[in-house]
Amino acid sequence: MALLLGDTAHDPTAATTFGTNRFDQVAPALQYAPARVLKTPAPARVDGDDLVAIVARFASAGRLWRPHVRHDPSARRYVRLAWAPDHEVWLICWSQGHEVDLHDHGGSAGAFIVTDGVLREEYIDAGRFRRRRCTRGAARSFSAGHVHTVSNPGPTVATSIHAYSPPLRSMTFYAPHAGTDLLATHVEMVSKRESP
Numbered sequence: 001m002a003l004l005l006g007d008t009a010h011d012p013t014a015a016t017t018f019g020t021n022r023f024d025q026v027a028p029a030l031q032y033a034p035a036r037v038l039k040t041p042a043p044a045r046v047d048g049d050d051l052v053a054i055v056a057r058f059a060s061a062g063r064l065w066r067p068h069v070r071h072d073p074s075a076r077r078y079v080r081l082a083w084a085p086d087h088e089v090w091l092i093c094w095s096q097g098h099e100v101d102l103h104d105h106g107g108s109a110g111a112f113i114v115t116d117g118v119l120r121e122e123y124i125d126a127g128r129f130r131r132r133r134c135t136r137g138a139a140r141s142f143s144a145g146h147v148h149t150v151s152n153p154g155p156t157v158a159t160s161i162h163a164y165s166p167p168l169r170s171m172t173f174y175a176p177h178a179g180t181d182l183l184a185t186h187v188e189m190v191s192k193r194e195s196p
């Protein structure tokens, strides 16, 4: 299966904002990414442990993502590092105070790892809101249906690598309603990417 590293095409249909920031803010970075096609075996669907392995492998291969790191205090920045029919990998750059609102991943499972700084994740587990601090090197996976918010509490910038399977198609955002009951506020579509 071919895995495309570096998404050179700015998809004009991209509509996701990943919360409060527009996808097209990262289009220049995508355009500069080198396109290389690797032949790599991949399962039909990637499970949580494999997603953790994927983000860990990317984290240890700085040449694949360090050139794309750019922290902008005005907005989080995103670069799609890799895409395959069964999963995709994103780099996200967070300045202090950046936060993505409470959201799910539209049926995709996922994993992320912090490569610089610290992130705070708040999520719902067994009917309770829980909070965890994600430090450098910390990776965690989540199943489809996971609802969380992620933020950079500072005091430094933070960088993280995220993998989703299948590739993200939509994200639903929520507002707490009563306890852990959630009220869906809006859905954002994520750009489709044709097979390379």
Ligand SMILES: [Fe+2]
Binding pocket: 103, 104, 105, 148, 150
């Ligand atoms: Fe998320």
